[in-house]
Amino acid sequence: MIRPFLPALAMAFSFALPAQALDLSQMSDAERDSFRAEIRAYLLENPQVIMEAVAVLEKRQEEEQAQSDLDLIKVNADSLFYDGHSWVGGNPEGDITLVEFMDYRCGYCRRAFDEVNELLKTDGNIRFIVKEFPILGKESVVASRFAIATQQVAGAEAYKSVHDALMTFNGTINDTSLGRLADTLGLDANKITAHMDSDEVSAVIAANHALGQRLSISGTPSFVMQDRMLRGYLPLDAMQQIAEEIRTQ
Known part of the structure; x- marks a missing residue:
């Protein structure tokens, strides 16, 4: 369940890194290991973030499904x-x-x-x-x-x-x-x-x-x-x- 939310977490943590490390594809192995450790530590200290992100995702999916259903009903x-x-x-x-x-x-x-x-x-x-x-x-x-x-x-x-x-x-x-x-x-x-x-x-x-x-x-x-x-x-x-x-x- 965590994987869909890693990009957002990555963006948040990137602000704590040096400017040259903001391009994640250009990170050194050490920087990448440090970055992963930061994400892991953050999630362990704040596990409620995962459930909050899941709730936001589920609500967004429900809204998208409702709009899709509304469109289908109108057409038919x-x-x-x-x-x-x-x-x-x-x-x-x-x-x-x-x-x-x-x-x-x-x-x-x-x-x-x-x-x-x-x-x-x-x-x-x-x-x-x-x-x-x-x-x-x-x-x-x-x-x-x-x-x-x-x-x-x-x-x-x-x-x-x-x-x-x-x-x-x-x-x-x-x-x-x-x-x-x-x-x-x-x-x-x-x-x-x-x-x-x-x-x-x-x-x-x-x-x-x-x-x-x-x-x-x-x-x-x-x-x-x-x-x-x-x-x-x-x-x-x-x-x-x-x-x-x-x-x-």
Whole structure:
């Protein structure tokens, strides 16, 4: 961890050396040994400097990452917020839009499911968009295809029922279990399953994966809340705090 900060320390110590030694590449072996000894002694006497430098570096990296994420969100705003194929819930007229990239086989997505619902319920002013983002194997893809096919065949309300059921489903996801699920929800299982492998369904998954790649999203859940990228699971109180910060910025 020390190496990135040695140039700065070197600059500080160089002022204590003779003028002719300021060019570090021109130091004699003795001067270089002395210089290294000074740095070592300084760090041993002031070890907190290392942690201070680490903190400064981490803050700078966070700021750079936040700016990079902001730029990515701006460039991809239409695909994020108005793609025309993603399910939209919460308050469609909300002052904040929350987008979730999710996978039905993702444990943290399941953990976030109740907390996102609670956020939407208690806040009441958040527009919520679901991006089907299957990345965890065959069952993930099958589940997403079924959910998307449901939306395209039976509409947004049916999609919400299927989405909620799949987020809490604990069995194996296959044609048989999905057929039973559709029957339980009063949906036309044959019509939905016949549409699962259609080009229209494939196009949605491909578009979401391409968007995720452009946003450097590699895991689920990943969220975009208005102009902020939130990578990974966040508890309810953290999401509420971010929403408050966005409204007051």
